[in-house]
Amino acid sequence: MEINxxxxxxxxxxxxxxGELKTDLxxxxxxxxxxxxxxxxxxxxxxxxxxxxxxxxxxxxxDYDKDNLAVVYHLCSYALGHQLVVKCLVPKSDPKxxxxxxxxxxxxxxxxxxxxxxGMIFEGNPDLRxxxxxxxxxxxxxxxxxxxxxxxNGMKIPY
Amino acid sequence: xxxxxxxxxxxxxxxxxxxxxxxxxxxxxxxxxSSMWQMFFGLACCAIEMMATSASHYDLDRxxxxxxPSPRHVDIILISGTVTLKMATRIKRLYDEMPxxxxxxxxxxxxxxxGPYWEHGYHVLKGIDRxxxxxxxxxxxxPRPEALLEGLIKLQERIRNQSLAKHIA
Ligand code: SF4
Numbered sequence: 177m178e179i180n181x182x183x184x185x186x187x188x189x190x191x192x193x194x195g196e197l198k199t200d201l202x203x204x205x206x207x208x209x210x211x212x213x214x215x216x217x218x219x220x221x222x223x224x225x226x227x228x229x230x231x232x233x234x235x236x237x238x239d240y241d242k243d244n245l246a247v248v249y250h251l252c253s254y255a256l257g258h259q260l261v262v263k264c265l266v267p268k269s270d271p272k273x274x275x276x277x278x279x280x281x282x283x284x285x286x287x288x289x290x291x292x293x294x295g296m297i298f299e300g301n302p303d304l305r306x307x308x309x310x311x312x313x314x315x316x317x318x319x320x321x322x323x324x325x326x327x328x329n330g331m332k333i334p335y
Numbered sequence: 336x337x338x339x340x341x342x343x344x345x346x347x348x349x350x351x352x353x354x355x356x357x358x359x360x361x362x363x364x365x366x367x368x369s370s371m372w373q374m375f376f377g378l379a380c381c382a383i384e385m386m387a388t389s390a391s392h393y394d395l396d397r398x399x400x401x402x403x404p405s406p407r408h409v410d411i412i413l414i415s416g417t418v419t420l421k422m423a424t425r426i427k428r429l430y431d432e433m434p435x436x437x438x439x440x441x442x443x444x445x446x447x448x449x450g451p452y453w454e455h456g457y458h459v460l461k462g463i464d465r466x467x468x469x470x471x472x473x474x475x476x477x478p479r480p481e482a483l484l485e486g487l488i489k490l491q492e493r494i495r496n497q498s499l500a501k502h503i504a
Contacts, residue, residue, distance in 0.1 A: 309458065310421045317457045324457045328420045335453045335461045 177226060177258050179205045185226065190217060206261035211247075211273045214264050215300075218279040221251060221260070228255040232280035237290030239320045245271055245296050266296050275300035293318040360498050367410065367436065368494040371487070374409045374429065375402035379416030381443035381477040388480040398487060406432040411490070414469075416477075417445040417452065418460045430467045438494070440486055441469045444476045451476070 177185075183197045183205075194217075195208035209217050221229040229251040240246035249262045266273050275298040277284040287298040288307040295316030298304055306313065312329075315322055324333055347356045373395075377385055389395045389402065403409050406429045418426060430437070441463050444450030449461035463469060470493060473486035 310424070322457075329424060331420060331423055331460055331465060333420070333457065333461075335449055 177256065179258075179260070182227065182258065182260060183207060185224075186217070186220070189220060193217070204259065204261045206248075206263055208263050208265060211264040211266055214247075214262075215274040215276060215279070217262070218249075218276040221262075222279055226256075228253045229260060230254055232276070232282045232286070235276075235283050235286035235290065237294030237296055237318070239294060239318060240265060243268055245294055247273055247290060247296060249276070271296040272299055274298070277301050292316070295319060360500075363499070364495050364497050367497075368491040370399040370401075371411045371438070371490070371494075372403050372409045373400050374406060374412040374433070375404050376429075377413075377415045378418060378422065379445060381416035381445065384477045384480055384483065385413055385415040385442065388483045393480040393484060395487075398491070400487070406430075407434065409433055410436070411438045411440060413440050413442055413483075414446040414463045415442045417450065418463050419458050420460055421458070423460045423463075423466055426463070427466050436497075438470045438490055439463070439467055440471045440473065440490055442473045442483060442486070443478055444474065447472050447474060 179197070179199070183194075187194050190209070190213060193210040193213040195210075197205060197207045199205040221227050231252050231254055232249065233252050234248075234250040236248045236250075238246040238248060244265045244267055247264045247266060249260075249264075251260045251262070252258070264273060273296055275283065275287055277287060277298070278300065284301060284303065285307060287301045288304060290296060291298060291301075291304055292306040292308050293316055305311070309317070310328075314325070317324075327333060349355075377383075387393065389400075400411075406412075410433075412426075412430060412433065414426065430439070441447050445452065445459070446463045449456060449459055452459035453461055460466065471486045471490045473482055475482050478486070
Protein backbone atom coordinates (compact mmCIF):
# COMPACT_ATOMS: atom_id res chain seq x y z
CA MET A 177 0.00 0.00 0.00
CA GLU A 178 1.01 3.59 -0.49
CA ILE A 179 1.87 5.64 2.58
CA ASN A 180 -1.29 7.75 2.21
CA UNK A 181 -3.56 4.70 2.23
CA UNK A 182 -1.81 3.28 5.28
CA UNK A 183 -2.08 6.60 7.04
CA UNK A 184 -5.77 7.10 6.24
CA UNK A 185 -6.64 3.64 7.40
CA UNK A 186 -4.81 4.15 10.71
CA UNK A 187 -6.43 7.55 11.12
CA UNK A 188 -9.90 6.07 10.59
CA UNK A 189 -9.26 3.43 13.26
CA UNK A 190 -7.35 5.45 15.89
CA UNK A 191 -8.61 8.98 15.15
CA UNK A 192 -7.04 11.53 17.46
CA UNK A 193 -4.30 9.10 18.46
CA UNK A 194 -2.58 9.61 15.11
CA GLY A 195 -0.95 12.94 14.29
CA GLU A 196 -0.48 14.68 10.97
CA LEU A 197 1.41 12.90 8.17
CA LYS A 198 4.63 14.70 7.25
CA THR A 199 5.82 14.08 3.71
CA ASP A 200 7.68 17.29 2.85
CA LEU A 201 10.89 16.51 4.73
CA UNK A 202 13.97 14.92 3.16
CA UNK A 203 13.37 11.76 5.19
CA UNK A 204 10.84 8.97 4.82
CA UNK A 205 7.27 10.15 5.46
CA UNK A 206 6.31 9.79 9.12
CA UNK A 207 3.65 10.72 11.64
CA UNK A 208 3.44 10.94 15.38
CA UNK A 209 1.30 8.47 17.26
CA UNK A 210 0.01 8.95 20.78
CA UNK A 211 2.48 7.24 23.12
CA UNK A 212 -0.29 5.82 25.28
CA UNK A 213 -1.81 4.01 22.24
CA UNK A 214 1.41 2.66 20.74
CA UNK A 215 0.79 -0.94 21.88
CA UNK A 216 -2.63 -1.01 20.17
CA UNK A 217 -1.28 0.70 17.04
CA UNK A 218 1.59 -1.77 16.89
CA UNK A 219 -0.67 -4.77 17.19
CA UNK A 220 -2.96 -3.38 14.50
CA UNK A 221 -0.05 -2.74 12.16
CA UNK A 222 1.21 -6.26 12.57
CA UNK A 223 -2.05 -8.20 12.42
CA UNK A 224 -4.36 -6.27 10.09
CA UNK A 225 -4.72 -8.06 6.76
CA UNK A 226 -3.79 -5.04 4.60
CA UNK A 227 -0.84 -3.94 6.79
CA UNK A 228 1.13 -7.03 7.81
CA UNK A 229 4.13 -5.15 9.19
CA UNK A 230 5.87 -8.33 10.21
CA UNK A 231 9.29 -6.75 10.75
CA UNK A 232 10.47 -4.03 13.10
CA UNK A 233 13.68 -3.05 11.32
CA UNK A 234 14.73 -0.46 13.87
CA UNK A 235 13.61 1.15 17.08
CA UNK A 236 15.57 4.21 18.15
CA UNK A 237 15.58 6.63 21.01
CA UNK A 238 16.09 10.34 20.32
CA ASP A 239 16.54 13.38 22.53
CA TYR A 240 13.91 15.25 20.51
CA ASP A 241 13.50 18.76 21.90
CA LYS A 242 13.66 20.69 25.15
CA ASP A 243 10.83 18.82 26.85
CA ASN A 244 10.54 15.57 24.93
CA LEU A 245 12.30 12.37 24.06
CA ALA A 246 11.08 10.39 21.07
CA VAL A 247 10.93 6.76 20.11
CA VAL A 248 11.10 6.08 16.37
CA TYR A 249 9.78 2.84 14.92
CA HIS A 250 10.92 1.78 11.44
CA LEU A 251 8.64 -0.92 10.15
CA CYS A 252 8.53 -2.94 6.99
CA SER A 253 6.44 -5.73 5.64
CA TYR A 254 8.09 -8.66 3.91
CA ALA A 255 4.66 -9.93 2.93
CA LEU A 256 3.43 -6.76 1.20
CA GLY A 257 6.68 -4.89 0.59
CA HIS A 258 5.76 -1.55 2.13
CA GLN A 259 7.43 0.55 4.80
CA LEU A 260 6.38 2.88 7.57
CA VAL A 261 7.92 5.24 10.11
CA VAL A 262 6.07 6.03 13.33
CA LYS A 263 7.27 8.36 16.07
CA CYS A 264 6.11 8.77 19.65
CA LEU A 265 6.93 11.69 21.92
CA VAL A 266 7.74 10.88 25.52
CA PRO A 267 7.95 13.74 28.04
CA LYS A 268 11.32 14.07 29.75
CA SER A 269 9.62 14.70 33.08
CA ASP A 270 8.05 11.23 33.05
CA PRO A 271 9.71 9.21 30.27
CA LYS A 272 7.44 6.18 30.24
CA UNK A 273 6.09 4.39 27.17
CA UNK A 274 4.55 0.98 26.59
CA UNK A 275 6.86 -1.70 25.28
CA UNK A 276 6.19 -3.31 21.89
CA UNK A 277 8.43 -6.27 22.66
CA UNK A 278 5.40 -8.58 22.85
CA UNK A 279 4.37 -7.48 19.33
CA UNK A 280 7.83 -7.72 17.69
CA UNK A 281 10.35 -9.72 19.70
CA UNK A 282 13.15 -7.75 18.02
CA UNK A 283 12.05 -4.73 20.03
CA UNK A 284 13.33 -6.15 23.30
CA UNK A 285 17.03 -5.42 22.79
CA UNK A 286 16.34 -2.22 20.82
CA UNK A 287 14.31 -0.93 23.76
CA UNK A 288 17.12 -1.85 26.11
CA UNK A 289 19.49 0.18 23.96
CA UNK A 290 17.16 3.20 23.88
CA UNK A 291 16.78 2.92 27.64
CA UNK A 292 20.53 2.58 28.12
CA UNK A 293 21.55 5.56 25.99
CA UNK A 294 18.57 7.93 26.09
CA GLY A 295 16.74 6.80 29.19
CA MET A 296 13.09 6.18 28.44
CA ILE A 297 11.33 3.49 30.48
CA PHE A 298 9.58 0.84 28.40
CA GLU A 299 6.78 -0.53 30.51
CA GLY A 300 6.27 -4.23 29.86
CA ASN A 301 9.75 -4.98 28.51
CA PRO A 302 10.61 -8.25 30.27
CA ASP A 303 14.28 -7.41 30.88
CA LEU A 304 14.92 -3.67 30.90
CA ARG A 305 18.61 -3.58 31.84
CA UNK A 306 21.48 -1.66 30.30
CA UNK A 307 22.72 -3.47 27.20
CA UNK A 308 25.85 -1.58 26.03
CA UNK A 309 27.19 0.45 28.92
CA UNK A 310 28.50 -1.16 32.10
CA UNK A 311 25.79 -1.96 34.61
CA UNK A 312 27.08 0.55 37.14
CA UNK A 313 27.14 3.46 34.67
CA UNK A 314 25.24 6.56 35.75
CA UNK A 315 23.08 8.64 33.43
CA UNK A 316 22.10 8.31 29.78
CA UNK A 317 24.88 9.65 27.53
CA UNK A 318 22.90 10.47 24.38
CA UNK A 319 20.83 13.07 26.24
CA UNK A 320 21.90 16.49 25.01
CA UNK A 321 22.38 17.79 28.53
CA UNK A 322 24.59 14.84 29.49
CA UNK A 323 27.84 15.79 31.18
CA UNK A 324 30.74 13.39 30.71
CA UNK A 325 31.83 12.36 34.19
CA UNK A 326 35.38 13.05 35.31
CA UNK A 327 36.06 9.47 36.38
CA UNK A 328 34.63 5.99 35.94
CA ASN A 329 35.83 3.43 38.50
CA GLY A 330 39.03 5.37 39.07
CA MET A 331 39.78 5.80 35.33
CA LYS A 332 39.93 9.37 34.09
CA ILE A 333 37.56 9.90 31.14
CA PRO A 334 38.29 13.32 29.54
CA TYR A 335 41.30 13.50 27.27
CA UNK B 336 73.17 -23.85 16.19
CA UNK B 337 70.41 -21.27 16.65
CA UNK B 338 71.24 -20.37 20.21
CA UNK B 339 74.90 -19.73 19.43
CA UNK B 340 74.01 -17.28 16.68
CA UNK B 341 71.43 -15.48 18.79
CA UNK B 342 73.56 -15.10 21.89
CA UNK B 343 76.38 -13.45 19.91
CA UNK B 344 80.05 -13.50 20.84
CA UNK B 345 79.61 -13.72 24.59
CA UNK B 346 78.94 -17.45 24.23
CA UNK B 347 81.77 -19.85 24.65
CA UNK B 348 81.59 -23.41 23.51
CA UNK B 349 83.86 -26.16 24.65
CA UNK B 350 85.85 -27.90 21.96
CA UNK B 351 84.02 -31.17 22.42
CA UNK B 352 80.71 -31.89 24.04
CA UNK B 353 77.45 -30.06 24.43
CA UNK B 354 78.47 -27.47 26.99
CA UNK B 355 78.27 -23.74 26.43
CA UNK B 356 78.91 -20.89 28.81
CA UNK B 357 77.03 -17.61 28.74
CA UNK B 358 75.57 -15.11 31.15
CA UNK B 359 72.25 -15.67 32.90
CA UNK B 360 70.90 -12.37 31.55
CA UNK B 361 71.62 -13.33 27.96
CA UNK B 362 70.10 -16.76 28.30
CA UNK B 363 66.95 -15.51 30.01
CA UNK B 364 66.49 -12.64 27.59
CA UNK B 365 67.04 -14.90 24.62
CA UNK B 366 64.47 -17.39 25.80
CA UNK B 367 61.95 -14.67 26.63
CA UNK B 368 62.20 -12.81 23.37
CA SER B 369 62.07 -15.95 21.30
CA SER B 370 58.71 -17.16 22.55
CA MET B 371 56.52 -14.19 23.29
CA TRP B 372 53.19 -15.93 23.64
CA GLN B 373 50.35 -13.59 23.02
CA MET B 374 47.04 -13.02 24.74
CA PHE B 375 44.37 -14.08 22.26
CA PHE B 376 41.98 -11.17 21.87
CA GLY B 377 41.29 -8.20 19.61
CA LEU B 378 39.25 -5.08 20.19
CA ALA B 379 38.24 -3.14 17.09
CA CYS B 380 39.32 -2.39 13.51
CA CYS B 381 43.00 -2.65 14.54
CA ALA B 382 42.37 -6.28 15.44
CA ILE B 383 41.79 -6.98 11.75
CA GLU B 384 45.35 -5.85 10.98
CA MET B 385 46.61 -7.92 13.89
CA MET B 386 44.85 -10.96 12.43
CA ALA B 387 46.37 -10.19 9.04
CA THR B 388 49.76 -10.07 10.72
CA SER B 389 49.20 -13.48 12.31
CA ALA B 390 48.12 -15.05 9.04
CA SER B 391 50.50 -16.76 6.65
CA HIS B 392 51.55 -13.70 4.67
CA TYR B 393 53.22 -11.88 7.58
CA ASP B 394 53.42 -14.93 9.83
CA LEU B 395 53.83 -13.94 13.48
CA ASP B 396 54.72 -17.55 14.28
CA ARG B 397 58.28 -17.00 13.09
CA UNK B 398 58.89 -14.78 16.12
CA UNK B 399 57.58 -17.50 18.39
CA UNK B 400 54.37 -15.57 18.91
CA UNK B 401 51.47 -17.91 19.45
CA UNK B 402 48.03 -16.73 20.58
CA UNK B 403 46.94 -18.41 23.78
CA PRO B 404 43.44 -18.45 25.22
CA SER B 405 44.37 -17.90 28.87
CA PRO B 406 46.22 -15.02 30.54
CA ARG B 407 48.08 -17.62 32.61
CA HIS B 408 49.95 -18.81 29.51
CA VAL B 409 51.02 -15.53 28.03
CA ASP B 410 53.94 -13.09 28.02
CA ILE B 411 52.64 -10.24 25.90
CA ILE B 412 49.32 -8.59 25.37
CA LEU B 413 48.62 -6.68 22.16
CA ILE B 414 46.06 -3.99 22.87
CA SER B 415 44.73 -3.90 19.34
CA GLY B 416 42.12 -1.17 19.10
CA THR B 417 39.53 0.89 20.91
CA VAL B 418 39.50 0.35 24.65
CA THR B 419 36.07 1.17 26.02
CA LEU B 420 35.80 1.81 29.72
CA LYS B 421 33.79 -1.39 30.03
CA MET B 422 36.58 -3.34 28.32
CA ALA B 423 39.28 -1.48 30.27
CA THR B 424 38.00 -3.04 33.47
CA ARG B 425 38.43 -6.49 31.88
CA ILE B 426 41.86 -5.69 30.42
CA LYS B 427 43.14 -4.59 33.79
CA ARG B 428 41.96 -7.86 35.24
CA LEU B 429 43.52 -9.95 32.44
CA TYR B 430 46.77 -8.05 32.88
CA ASP B 431 46.78 -8.73 36.60
CA GLU B 432 46.27 -12.43 35.89
CA MET B 433 49.31 -12.66 33.59
CA PRO B 434 52.45 -14.06 35.19
CA UNK B 435 55.50 -11.77 35.19
CA UNK B 436 57.54 -10.90 33.23
CA UNK B 437 54.79 -9.41 31.07
CA UNK B 438 54.93 -6.92 28.24
CA UNK B 439 52.36 -4.70 26.62
CA UNK B 440 52.23 -3.44 23.08
CA UNK B 441 49.69 -0.73 22.41
CA UNK B 442 48.56 -0.88 18.80
CA UNK B 443 46.87 2.02 17.01
CA UNK B 444 45.76 5.53 17.92
CA UNK B 445 42.80 4.34 19.98
CA UNK B 446 44.88 2.29 22.38
CA UNK B 447 47.61 4.94 22.43
CA UNK B 448 45.47 7.98 23.19
CA UNK B 449 41.79 7.51 22.38
CA GLY B 450 42.19 7.98 18.61
CA PRO B 451 39.12 9.35 16.83
CA TYR B 452 37.20 9.20 20.13
CA TRP B 453 39.51 11.57 21.95
CA GLU B 454 36.95 14.35 22.28
CA HIS B 455 33.44 12.94 22.14
CA GLY B 456 34.06 9.40 23.32
CA TYR B 457 32.43 9.37 26.73
CA HIS B 458 32.86 5.59 26.69
CA VAL B 459 36.50 5.33 25.53
CA LEU B 460 39.62 5.19 27.67
CA LYS B 461 42.00 7.84 26.30
CA GLY B 462 45.08 5.68 26.25
CA ILE B 463 45.65 2.24 27.71
CA ASP B 464 48.64 3.61 29.65
CA ARG B 465 46.13 5.16 32.04
CA UNK B 466 45.60 1.74 33.56
CA UNK B 467 48.55 -0.50 32.63
CA UNK B 468 52.19 0.22 31.76
CA UNK B 469 52.96 0.12 28.03
CA UNK B 470 56.29 -1.07 26.59
CA UNK B 471 55.87 -0.19 22.93
CA UNK B 472 53.43 2.13 21.16
CA UNK B 473 52.64 1.53 17.51
CA UNK B 474 51.03 4.59 15.88
CA UNK B 475 48.54 4.39 13.03
CA UNK B 476 44.84 4.09 12.39
CA UNK B 477 45.20 1.21 11.86
CA PRO B 478 48.94 0.45 11.69
CA ARG B 479 49.80 -1.79 8.77
CA PRO B 480 51.13 -5.27 9.55
CA GLU B 481 54.67 -4.04 8.79
CA ALA B 482 54.30 -1.41 11.50
CA LEU B 483 53.07 -3.98 13.99
CA LEU B 484 56.00 -6.23 13.14
CA GLU B 485 58.34 -3.29 13.66
CA GLY B 486 56.74 -2.76 17.07
CA LEU B 487 57.26 -6.38 17.98
CA ILE B 488 60.90 -6.23 16.91
CA LYS B 489 61.29 -3.12 19.09
CA LEU B 490 59.83 -5.10 21.95
CA GLN B 491 62.31 -7.91 21.31
CA GLU B 492 65.13 -5.37 21.42
CA ARG B 493 63.82 -4.10 24.70
CA ILE B 494 63.77 -7.58 26.15
CA ARG B 495 67.27 -8.29 24.78
CA ASN B 496 68.62 -5.33 26.80
CA GLN B 497 67.00 -6.32 30.06
CA SER B 498 69.12 -7.23 33.00
CA LEU B 499 68.37 -9.04 36.22
CA ALA B 500 70.67 -6.67 38.04
CA LYS B 501 69.74 -3.34 36.47
CA HIS B 502 66.21 -2.08 36.08
CA ILE B 503 65.63 -0.65 32.61
CA ALA B 504 62.95 1.97 32.61
S1 SF4 C 1 43.16 3.23 15.84
FE1 SF4 C 1 41.80 3.45 14.07
S2 SF4 C 1 41.82 1.41 13.11
FE2 SF4 C 1 42.60 1.19 15.21
S3 SF4 C 1 40.81 0.64 16.46
FE3 SF4 C 1 41.05 2.87 16.54
S4 SF4 C 1 39.72 3.64 14.90
FE4 SF4 C 1 40.07 1.47 14.51
